[in-house]
Amino acid sequence: MAARKGVLLVISAPSGTGKSTLVHELLRRMEDVEFSVSFTTRKMREGEADGLDYHFIDRGRFDAMIGSGEFLEWADVFRERYGTGRSVSLLKLASGRDLILDIDIQGGRQVRASGIDAVSVFVLPPSFPTLKSRLLSRGSDSDEQVATRLAMARGEADEVKYYDYVVVNDDLESAVDQLATILSAERLRVSRRGPVTEDILSTFPAE
Ligand code: ADP
Ligand code: 5GP
Numbered sequence: 001m002a003a004r005k006g007v008l009l010v011i012s013a014p015s016g017t018g019k020s021t022l023v024h025e026l027l028r029r030m031e032d033v034e035f036s037v038s039f040t041t042r043k044m045r046e047g048e049a050d051g052l053d054y055h056f057i058d059r060g061r062f063d064a065m066i067g068s069g070e071f072l073e074w075a076d077v078f079r080e081r082y083g084t085g086r087s088v089s090l091l092k093l094a095s096g097r098d099l100i101l102d103i104d105i106q107g108g109r110q111v112r113a114s115g116i117d118a119v120s121v122f123v124l125p126p127s128f129p130t131l132k133s134r135l136l137s138r139g140s141d142s143d144e145q146v147a148t149r150l151a152m153a154r155g156e157a158d159e160v161k162y163y164d165y166v167v168v169n170d171d172l173e174s175a176v177d178q179l180a181t182i183l184s185a186e187r188l189r190v191s192r193r194g195p196v197t198e199d200i201l202s203t204f205p206a207e
């Protein structure tokens with residue numbers, strides 16, 4: 001049977017909402033879905049691995065990749081560059097793999113503008129005070145970085161109206177359930193079920 005087309009699931013959220021946590025849990029729970037490993041110029045954090053969390057590259061290589069059109073989308077986020085490799089993503093989707101893109105709202109806009117078949121999910125925190133306390137309790141950012149992220153959060157949250165779905169990350173398990181439901185439903189779209197429906201219809205007698 002021919003492979004179905006994979007789902008390109010774009011997930012964006014203001015920093016500190018819990019997007020990485022959610023994506024991690026979704027990947028643990030669901031099969032046949034892969035995390036799209038982005039390229040970035042930012043430094044590797046403790047606990048991260050090259051090729052697993054990101055492809056960590058320098059600015060020269062990143063800009064050369066921009067020049068040769070190797071990114072499906074890319075953006076400057078918090079003074080560093082981040083981008084999604086084009087060919088690897090398209091190959092995976094064509095072979096029927098579902099792909100999760102954890103990208104910022106600028107990247108989300110570029111994916112929408114590209115006309116590529118994508119499903120977008122915006123994750124919101126239950127409230128601004130909760131977002132603030134999550135950023136503080138994560139403990140990975142300086143006070144200045146927390147302030148920058150919070151200052152950007154309002155404008156980012158306004159982007160929710162351009163996305164297909166919204167998930168509120170209040171209780172983690174419920175939010176993961178909702179993400180899994182979105183992916184499961186999107187896998188069943190008629191537009192992605194061509195190979196299955198054609199195989200079944202071919203067993204019917206001709207009219
Ligand atoms: P993001 O990737 O959106 O920047 P993280 O996944 O790093 O955010 O989460 C930010 C902090 O909030 C982390 O300390 C994480 O453990 C915590 N967190 C994530 N989701 C929840 C949740 N549903 N309830 C409580 N804390 C959460
Ligand atoms: P972090 O440095 O905390 O891992 O990520 C910072 C921000 O960059 C997050 O909002 C994350 O979604 C975004 N990001 C990660 N990879 C990409 C990418 O490939 N493209 C874009 N546009 N944003 C990305």
